[in-house]
Amino acid sequence: MNPEIGTLTLSTASAPARKPWLEHWLDTCRDLSALTATHPMMDAVIDEIDGRMIRVGDQWLADFASCNYLGFDLDREIVESIQPYLEAWGTHPSWSRLLGSPVLYEQIEERLTALLGSEDSLVLPTITHIHMSVIPLLAASGTIFLDSRAHKTIYDGCQVARSRGAAVRRFRFEDPDHLDELLSAERDPTRLVCMDGVNSMTGNAPDLRAFAEVARRHGALLYVDDAHGFGVIGERGPGELSPYGRRGNSVVRYAGETYDGIVLVGGFSKSYSSLLAFIACPTEVKQLLKVAAPPYLYSGPSPVASLATVLAGFDVNERRGDALRAHLHALTVRVLDALERLDVATPNRSAFPIIEIPLRDHDRIDAVGRFLFERGVYVTLAAYPLVPKDEVGFRVQLTAANTVEEVDRLIAAVTELVERGELRKASAAAERAAA
Numbered sequence: 001m002n003p004e005i006g007t008l009t010l011s012t013a014s015a016p017a018r019k020p021w022l023e024h025w026l027d028t029c030r031d032l033s034a035l036t037a038t039h040p041m042m043d044a045v046i047d048e049i050d051g052r053m054i055r056v057g058d059q060w061l062a063d064f065a066s067c068n069y070l071g072f073d074l075d076r077e078i079v080e081s082i083q084p085y086l087e088a089w090g091t092h093p094s095w096s097r098l099l100g101s102p103v104l105y106e107q108i109e110e111r112l113t114a115l116l117g118s119e120d121s122l123v124l125p126t127i128t129h130i131h132m133s134v135i136p137l138l139a140a141s142g143t144i145f146l147d148s149r150a151h152k153t154i155y156d157g158c159q160v161a162r163s164r165g166a167a168v169r170r171f172r173f174e175d176p177d178h179l180d181e182l183l184s185a186e187r188d189p190t191r192l193v194c195m196d197g198v199n200s201m202t203g204n205a206p207d208l209r210a211f212a213e214v215a216r217r218h219g220a221l222l223y224v225d226d227a228h229g230f231g232v233i234g235e236r237g238p239g240e241l242s243p244y245g246r247r248g249n250s251v252v253r254y255a256g257e258t259y260d261g262i263v264l265v266g267g268f269s270k271s272y273s274s275l276l277a278f279i280a281c282p283t284e285v286k287q288l289l290k291v292a293a294p295p296y297l298y299s300g301p302s303p304v305a306s307l308a309t310v311l312a313g314f315d316v317n318e319r320r321g322d323a324l325r326a327h328l329h330a331l332t333v334r335v336l337d338a339l340e341r342l343d344v345a346t347p348n349r350s351a352f353p354i355i356e357i358p359l360r361d362h363d364r365i366d367a368v369g370r371f372l373f374e375r376g377v378y379v380t381l382a383a384y385p386l387v388p389k390d391e392v393g394f395r396v397q398l399t400a401a402n403t404v405e406e407v408d409r410l411i412a413a414v415t416e417l418v419e420r421g422e423l424r425k426a427s428a429a430a431e432r433a434a435a
């Protein structure tokens with residue numbers, strides 16, 4: 001997502017010569033608000049689901065916009081496991097975690113720590129809560145080195161840190177050498193590097209080994225948000241059923257890294273289809289967060305059904321997760337192979353299940369979205385200002401609950417878009433990069 005959206009708010013507030021903030025925002029978001037007001041694929045009300053098919057009004061569509069990568073939202077074993085937890089605990093704990101945590105939390109943290117292979121872990125309701133509270137604590141009044149394409153919620157966490165005295169410097173996306181340069185020039189001894197794991201738009205993972213090496217060499221703590229990688233990618237090794245690796249234990253293990261100098265943040269709201277998030281960190285950081293992180297002290301907790309979903313999800317992940325990931329990989333490759341045959345550009349180099357397809361002309365987003373809707377294909381429209389104008393397009397996310405028929409429906413629609421000249425050619429993009 002486009003991080004510029006976040007910075008505009010601040011600069012507008014402090015620049016009296018600019019238009020009033022509302023006018024400014026309406027202007028900035030004009031494309032998006034026009035789409036939201038009129039487009040059937042924006043701000044849509046979903047009336048019914050049947051597997052990964054969804055009904056919006058009279059139209060049934062194959063859904064490629066959900067982040068339920070493992071299909072746990074529809075998994076009968078998980079759905080049926082929830083009722084006994086509700087009988088035992090009611091619907092909602094309603095204590096902040098500091099006031100009282102059902103033992104389910106302890107069970108989740110124990111199993112999560114074992115799965116990740118980290119020293120310890122702490123769970124809180126959402127990643128947004130974690131970024132907003134943990135980044136300012138870890139940064140203190142030091143310097144944050146921020147991936148220029150980091151997720152908007154990381155940017156927001158950095159803005160809070162800045163308001164408490166931290167400095168923020170941006171390094172170029174996927175460029176550990178630029179990070180090295182900035183860190184070499186920095187005299188502040190308190191250094192925090194913030195970046196994404198699997199990127200929510202490109203679908204690629206960073207070269208974590210290279211970033212970790214740079215961060216360690218400069219005594220910086222590396223803070224990684226792997227919302228999209230957790231559950232999908234994991235430790236590599238013999239016996240793996242797909243190139244996603246085993247166990248879905250996230251980007252640190254996927255890269256063959258250790259947690260030395262790395263704090264990993266992830267969430268259950270994507271692969272595990274639940275409302276919960278985590279930070280994997282040393283025990284002493286966890287102890288600090290338990291007295292200093294506002295979401296632990298004050299925020300309402302995740303519902304019992306969400307905690308139960310995570311616990312059941314761990315069981316399913318252990319027994320069937322690698323097979324689900326192999327299926328997910330096969331579906332993703334089916335789409336990527338088709339794009340290659342059709343000479344369609346996409347930033348995805350990883351074969352992870354997030355595939356962005358940019359449009360030839362950003363002004364065509366409305367028409368292309370309507371065309372996909374009519375063909376019964378539901379995707380995420382990446383409109384300006386959510387992404388920069390030259391990246392406007394649509395994002396396809398595959399899940400293990402998608403069928404081959406649904407994927408083929410998507411491929412047929414993309415083929416028609418190619419025939420209509422709506423998409424960028426991969427060969428042209430490669431020529432431009434080589435020039």
Ligand SMILES: Cc1ncc(COP(=O)(O)O)c(C=O)c1O
Binds near residue numbers: 153
């Ligand atoms: C990379 C990344 N980080 C954070 C979030 C926000 O997660 P949460 O809903 O748990 O706050 C998202 C959501 O899409 C995301 O893609």
